[in-house]
Amino acid sequence: MFYSHDTFGLGHLRRSRALASALTAADDNTSAIILTGSPVAGRFTFPERVDHVRLPGVTKLHDGSYVSETLGLDIDKTTALRSALIQSTVEQYDPDLLIVDKEPAGFRGELLPTLEWLAGRGQTRLVLGLRDVLDEAEVLAAEWARKGAIEATEKFYDEIWVYGPRSVYDPTEGLQLSAETRNRMHWTGYLRREITDEVETPETPYVLITPGGGGDGAALVDLVLQAYEQAPDLAPDAVLIYGPFLSGDVREAFEQRVARLNGRVSAVGFDGRIESLFAGAQGVVCMGGYNTFCEVLSFDQRAVIVPRTVPRLEQWIRAARAEEIGLVRMLDEKRDGMTPDAMIKAIRRLPAQQKPSQAGAEGLLDGLDVVVARTKALMAQK
Numbered sequence: 001m002f003y004s005h006d007t008f009g010l011g012h013l014r015r016s017r018a019l020a021s022a023l024t025a026a027d028d029n030t031s032a033i034i035l036t037g038s039p040v041a042g043r044f045t046f047p048e049r050v051d052h053v054r055l056p057g058v059t060k061l062h063d064g065s066y067v068s069e070t071l072g073l074d075i076d077k078t079t080a081l082r083s084a085l086i087q088s089t090v091e092q093y094d095p096d097l098l099i100v101d102k103e104p105a106g107f108r109g110e111l112l113p114t115l116e117w118l119a120g121r122g123q124t125r126l127v128l129g130l131r132d133v134l135d136e137a138e139v140l141a142a143e144w145a146r147k148g149a150i151e152a153t154e155k156f157y158d159e160i161w162v163y164g165p166r167s168v169y170d171p172t173e174g175l176q177l178s179a180e181t182r183n184r185m186h187w188t189g190y191l192r193r194e195i196t197d198e199v200e201t202p203e204t205p206y207v208l209i210t211p212g213g214g215g216d217g218a219a220l221v222d223l224v225l226q227a228y229e230q231a232p233d234l235a236p237d238a239v240l241i242y243g244p245f246l247s248g249d250v251r252e253a254f255e256q257r258v259a260r261l262n263g264r265v266s267a268v269g270f271d272g273r274i275e276s277l278f279a280g281a282q283g284v285v286c287m288g289g290y291n292t293f294c295e296v297l298s299f300d301q302r303a304v305i306v307p308r309t310v311p312r313l314e315q316w317i318r319a320a321r322a323e324e325i326g327l328v329r330m331l332d333e334k335r336d337g338m339t340p341d342a343m344i345k346a347i348r349r350l351p352a353q354q355k356p357s358q359a360g361a362e363g364l365l366d367g368l369d370v371v372v373a374r375t376k377a378l379m380a381q382k
Contacts, residue, residue: 001095003086005055005107006038010213010244012101013038013052014291015131015163018191019099020050022368023375033093035086037107039069040244043270045197053089055082058107066108075108083110090114097375099127099161102134104144104152115156125378128157130171131290132164132190133321135312137174144175154178160185161374163290165364169321186374189366193275193291193298201280202266205236207347208281208301209265210274212289215245218254219338220287220306225257226340227347228265234344236282240267241274275299283350285343288315288330296328297361302353303328304346306338326359 002016013036020032024047034041034052041052056078057069068078086106090098098118105112118124134140144150153160154177162171166187209224211217221240228234240258242251251269258267278284278299286292288307296303305328307315319330329346336342355361 001090001093001098002032002034003098003100003106003111004034004036004038005101005103005110006036006041010038010040011131011289011291012036013041013044015129015191016099016101017044017046017050018193018291018368019129019371021047021196022372024049026372026375033089033095035089037082040270043244047196053085055085079108079110082107083113086111087114087117090118095124096379097125097127099129100157101129102131103147104128104149104157105147109148112152115152119156125159125381126157127374127378128153128160130160130162131314132162132171133169133290133314133318134171135314136317139312140171141174141176150176154181157181158184158378159374161371162187163189163191163367165189168325168364169317186370188368188370188374190294190297190364191367191371192365193278193295195275195279197276199276201276202237202239205282206239206280207236207350208277208284208286209238209240210284210286210292211241211243211246212287212292213243213245215243216308217243217246217287218250220285221246221254223306223338223340223343224285225254225261225265227343228261229257230340231344234264234347237263238265238285239277239281240265241277242267242269244270283347283353285347288319290318293318293322293328294365297356297365300355300357300361302350302355304331304350305329306331309333326354327356327361329353 002020004012004016006012016034020034024030024032031049035055036052037055037057039057041054056071058066058078059069060066066075211220258265278295284296284301284303286305288305305319307319309316322328323330331346
């Protein structure tokens with residue numbers, strides 16, 4: 001079973017889906033359920049023997065507080081409902097392995113009752129899965145202390161899996177974890193992506209533009225459209241995927257601008273099978289989320305990453321480190337400026353960039369194989 005709290009974006013769900021696919025493919029007797037709060041979980045395809053349970057959604061407001069997405073309940077009642085659904089599902093499904101994504105105690109501590117119950121039974125292996133970068137060290141340390149995440153990590157988890165190479169970044173830097181807990185950490189490498197569902201792609205060359213889930217991607221989309229508007233000879237054409245969370249008046253305004261570009265930019269709202277579009281592109285302009293970065297490496301794409309810097313520095317840290325070792329180029333607001341001219345130059349330079357494979361990306365993508373091996377090792381322990 002996978003726990004993926006998903007209060008924002010697509011990252012946690014997509015990572016859990018990739019892991020569940022690998023584990024069930026490695027053993028015909030294995031099934032998996034993903035617990036997710038993502039409002040678009042039903043728009044994804046899941047492989048055979050993988051299913052999901054949708055938890056009531058929550059929305060983060062600008063002041064950092066949360067509200068129920070649709071139920072009209074206050075956040076305490078919504079969290080209690082989610083917590084009860086989690087425990088009931090775990091009790092009925094009785095998993096041999098529970099992999100918790102990123103949040104050791106769950107959203108607002110909702111996972112703690114289930115972790116206590118599982119620890120008391122002693123029959124389920126518990127793993128905390130962390131992406132390669134969480135946030136800058138000082139900010140992360142304060143957040144984990146506030147959430148009781150250190151205590152939960154020390155108390156409940158048999159192992160910690162970091163879905164990245166240690167040589168690139170240590171997401172736990174600055175966290176006051178004991179030596180015993182650090183000895184239970186395993187760096188898996190990045191999670192390789194493959195084409196799971198073939199979709200038609202343009203026959204003419206194109207650059208793929210993706211702001212991930214799109215919830216905070218309007219600035220990137222606007223900058224790319226300005227680039228094509230101001231440079232009539234900018235090539236190749238662009239395929240833009242808004243993401244499911246870029247909608248409403250902002251999306252409608254973008255659609256009008258796309259229409260005026262007379263086919264030089266085409267756009268779709270959301271495609272859960274983005275892998276085919278990645279594989280067929282001449283290059284990629286994207287934000288710096290974990291899953292997008294894995295796709296850039298997996299499909300060996302020349303990429304320009306435009307990372308967000310709020311509310312976390314996670315994407316900037318990942319992009320800066322990746323640029324440092326030659327995997328991608330980054331468009332940095334302070335260094336390069338977020339201007340149409342900077343984007344035009346970045347797109348024009350794409351064909352001359354080295355591919356990630358030329359910087360050794362192939363050796364960084366063993367994550368799924370390592371996860372399968374670690375799972376087998378855990379299941380073999382008494």
